[in-house]
Amino acid sequence: MKKGNHLFVKMVGAFLVALTSIPLIVLMGVSLNPGVEQVFPPRGLSLRWYWGILEHDRFIEAMRFSLVLGFGSSLVSVVAALLAGLAIVRGRFLGRDLLMTILMSPLIVPQVVIGMAFLITLSSMGIVSSLISLSILHCVITLPFATRVIVSTLGQTAISLEEAAQSLGAPPAVAFVKITLPIVRPGVIAAGMFAFVTSFENFTASQFLVWDRTTLPVEIYTFVLTESDPTAAAVSFLIVLSIIILVVIFNRFVAEYMYRGR
Numbered sequence: 001m002k003k004g005n006h007l008f009v010k011m012v013g014a015f016l017v018a019l020t021s022i023p024l025i026v027l028m029g030v031s032l033n034p035g036v037e038q039v040f041p042p043r044g045l046s047l048r049w050y051w052g053i054l055e056h057d058r059f060i061e062a063m064r065f066s067l068v069l070g071f072g073s074s075l076v077s078v079v080a081a082l083l084a085g086l087a088i089v090r091g092r093f094l095g096r097d098l099l100m101t102i103l104m105s106p107l108i109v110p111q112v113v114i115g116m117a118f119l120i121t122l123s124s125m126g127i128v129s130s131l132i133s134l135s136i137l138h139c140v141i142t143l144p145f146a147t148r149v150i151v152s153t154l155g156q157t158a159i160s161l162e163e164a165a166q167s168l169g170a171p172p173a174v175a176f177v178k179i180t181l182p183i184v185r186p187g188v189i190a191a192g193m194f195a196f197v198t199s200f201e202n203f204t205a206s207q208f209l210v211w212d213r214t215t216l217p218v219e220i221y222t223f224v225l226t227e228s229d230p231t232a233a234a235v236s237f238l239i240v241l242s243i244i245i246l247v248v249i250f251n252r253f254v255a256e257y258m259y260r261g262r
Helices: 003-031 048-055 057-090 096-107 111-124 130-155 160-167 172-183 185-201 216-226 231-261
Strands: none
Touching (some): 048 057, 048 231, 057 096, 057 130, 057 185, 057 216, 096 130, 111 130, 160 172, 172 185, 185 216, 216 231
16 A cells, blocks of 8 residues: 555544544533533533432442343343354254344344334233343344354354364363364454443333333433433443443453464
8 A cells, every 4th residue: 555545544544533532522521511511611620420420329220230131131142142153154954044134133123113012012921020021122132243243253263173172082062162162252252242232232122111120321311301410421421431441451352362372
């Protein structure tokens, strides 16, 4: 690539990064405003609204519920995606492509349609528990992300090492756990991260199934409708900051893992 083209690519990249960072900068500025109004630029700097989060039990309870829901649904999705991935990548059966299409179908269906369908179905079955209904919903909407990553990872992993272990007497399950699973570990962790973030930040479909308990995104939306102080901005910025830190830690983990594997 020529020097001029390389400089142009860098400039475009820097512009896109700056453009996507503007909403985060505005959100942080609003959350640091000492007054009760949501204005930018802030008329001073204060952590008042961050400390104020602790005074809102609804946010704390919603965050706990979202964390439990996210970890639970991501664990189920990763396990299901791993089993489905083995069948799709290594299996030779009629309907393999159809199975992959079914697993990925929640990505092409609008979230509003999914939420409404679950609301009608679960209500007709008499299920009015947020934990049960949202757990089923989040497992469905996170499964495609986990499946896509794990299928791609398994497709790039040679089965010859696992077959060599089996030829030396290791049972298939033991060979997979001790040989293949450590190799695909970064992909499995990435799938879990995608699933967790998708579950934690989901609002569109989740709002239909909030009955006795609520998730953090739905609680933030409800708070914004009834209150005008920057507490919701502080909560939102903490969520964004936590996700950024999580991604940085994951990238560091993958880099070190790949370096040791060379």
